[in-house]
Amino acid sequence: MSRDTDRILELRDLLDRANRAYYVEADPIMSDRDFDARLQELASLEATHPELADPHSPTQRVGGEPVSGFESARHAVPMTSIDNTYSIEDLRAWFDRVLKGLDREVPTREPDAEGGLFADGDSNPGVDLVCDPKIDGVAISLRYERGRLVSATTRGDGTRGDVITSNVRAIRSIPLTLATDAPPEVVEIRGEIVMPNASFERVNAEREAAGEPLFANARNSTAGTLKSLDPRITASRGLRFIAHGRGETVGVEVDRYSAFLDLVKSWGVPANAHSKAFGTIAEVVARVEAFREERHQLDHGVDGMVVRVDRFDLQRDLGATAK
Numbered sequence: 001m002s003r004d005t006d007r008i009l010e011l012r013d014l015l016d017r018a019n020r021a022y023y024v025e026a027d028p029i030m031s032d033r034d035f036d037a038r039l040q041e042l043a044s045l046e047a048t049h050p051e052l053a054d055p056h057s058p059t060q061r062v063g064g065e066p067v068s069g070f071e072s073a074r075h076a077v078p079m080t081s082i083d084n085t086y087s088i089e090d091l092r093a094w095f096d097r098v099l100k101g102l103d104r105e106v107p108t109r110e111p112d113a114e115g116g117l118f119a120d121g122d123s124n125p126g127v128d129l130v131c132d133p134k135i136d137g138v139a140i141s142l143r144y145e146r147g148r149l150v151s152a153t154t155r156g157d158g159t160r161g162d163v164i165t166s167n168v169r170a171i172r173s174i175p176l177t178l179a180t181d182a183p184p185e186v187v188e189i190r191g192e193i194v195m196p197n198a199s200f201e202r203v204n205a206e207r208e209a210a211g212e213p214l215f216a217n218a219r220n221s222t223a224g225t226l227k228s229l230d231p232r233i234t235a236s237r238g239l240r241f242i243a244h245g246r247g248e249t250v251g252v253e254v255d256r257y258s259a260f261l262d263l264v265k266s267w268g269v270p271a272n273a274h275s276k277a278f279g280t281i282a283e284v285v286a287r288v289e290a291f292r293e294e295r296h297q298l299d300h301g302v303d304g305m306v307v308r309v310d311r312f313d314l315q316r317d318l319g320a321t322a323k
Contacts, residue, residue: 147183188247
């Protein structure tokens with residue numbers, strides 16, 4: 001290989017590692033200024049050697065011209081929504097239904113001294129649960145084939161969504177290539193695209209200075225950005241992706257939701273850092289209560305907690321409702 005070829009490969013690897021360090025590991029290995037300088041160096045070398053072009057190079061996140069419109073596509077696995085509840089009693093009642101649906105013993109509980117809540121002493125019935133913050137963003141499904149990002153589709157009506165791959169490629173926290181030497185044949189990684197609070201404030205300040213109407217909130221700003229036909233606008237607004245689920249998979253050998261999150265993080269995909277697994281509903285209740293204060297420390301919007309059964313086989317046994 002020539003010296004320039006070696007340097008191109010070195011810079012591509014370095015910039016991919018820098019993105020993982022910043023967005024997944026929260027442990028930056030270079031400053032933004034250094035990143036931009038190396039990105040420019042890579043772009044110059046690639047311009048000199050067009051025969052070494054790679055659509056998954058860090059320089060190729062933003063294409064040339066704006067797209068003319070978005071096509072729609074059917075989800076291989078529907079993107080369903082979730083049921084809501086606003087009380088601890090309803091949460092416990094949901095867990096009791098889970099146990100009944102799995103033919104597990106439902107514990108007997110007595111009212112505590114306060115009334116309302118129930119005394120905790122639940123043993124582990126063999127149904128582990130996972131709690132993670134419900135991210136207030138725009139739902140998206142990223143499809144990777146043999147480790148390469150091939151499409152990104154919005155939730156839409158749950159059956160079909162808009163294909164916004166050109167915009168999603170512009171989001172630096174989303175890897176164009178999974179960081180693994182043995183990628184699965186197919187994996188759809190689902191999650192939320194969010195605009196961090198600091199980015200939202202900056203975008204609205206820029207719009208105010210330009211005499212443009214302000215976005216009402218960060219989610220509204222995120223949705224508006226992803227609807228833009230110009231990926232350069234998406235690239236400028238500091239959006240981030242946080243994984244919290246899966247769609248179609250071929251060759252992914254994990255049996256739990258918690259293990260799936262660990263797997264995608266190892267591939268360089270940001271996942272919900274506040275996700276925690278528990279063995280009893282009592283622990284889940286304590287986590288939900290503690291999160292009331294923790295939520296204000298996050299740098300992006302959340303609107304509650306999601307509680308789910310951890311094991312995929314038990315999820316399948318339980319089935320799904322319209323939500």
